[in-house]
Amino acid sequence: MATLRRALLRLHQTLTLTPPRSSQSLLGSHIGSISRFSSDRGSLDVDLSDEESKRRLHNRLLYRSRQRGFLELDLILGSWVEENIRSLDELHIRALMDVLDLENPDLWKWLTGQEQPPEAVNDNPVFTAVQSRVMGNLNSHAAPETRANPGQPWVRGWDDKRGQEGGPKYGNQ
Template sequence: MASRKALINVHRIIRSTAVVRQSSVTPSAAPPIFQNGVDLGARFFCSSPQSFDIDLSNEEKKRITINRLLYRSKQRGFLELDLVLGNWVEENVNSMDETAVKSLIHVLDLENPDLWKWLTAQEQPPEIVSSNPVFLALHKKVMTNLNKHAAPETRAAAGQPWVKGWDDFKRGRDAPISGNQ
């Protein structure tokens, strides 16, 4: 009984934190994104754009900002994005101005599954994401690499989700001994 009460209290805390976080999003931080009448702005962008200070005024502050961006791009917890974003940011961050850094921060604030689907053309990104210059450069690099290193017949059609390809449930006489279905 005590564990049920603890779970209920945790749920209440999470709900109250989520409500505060959503209400703290300012309209000037990022234009609202609507899907089915729901504002998804809080989902796609951090609730407090001032939480990451952008100061490129001197070499020390620029170095700190670059190191933070590199860390955020390489330690996302999604291996594919760690590699793609980390390498791209490492190659390009030194030549970015403040506007480009802000665009990069908006890309880094995106959710991993959504960003991966948008970068690999499994789904179409919202207008606000597809107009981001950093996203466009990343998308171009990912698609160039996919076209260069993966045969078209091994990928899903554009706009379709990728499938695992293995049929773990089909076991029987007609199933292949091994290999991709």
């Protein structure tokens, strides 16, 4: 719901604060709920002019990265942002904001390689950095044969073996 609210606010700001653009360029910068990584948007308020503004922005982004409501993403994004936020320039901060605007289930599948991300997300430098870290950790701590094939869900049902030879007849025994 908060993502929808932010998208509507961004759309309202774009329509009211910038000179009219063709509908194709306005719609071309968004794919569903995924905003393309581009520097022509003026709707994001990134103020790095003084230390207080930087501190507030960094704190807001750190909070958003740690409080997503999806524990795995809270841990991954929160630690990445905490380690890297001070070295990000305005372009990368905008890229981070685009990543934080993505929906949790989609972002998790894209970061872990369960699904191929859309081109707009795959071209985002912050997404690429976080994904390489996740995949590096995954490859060093989990053998590939223990993971599902791309496109297949990782979470299996509690009764996957029911009805199979040697499997439980009732429930997950």
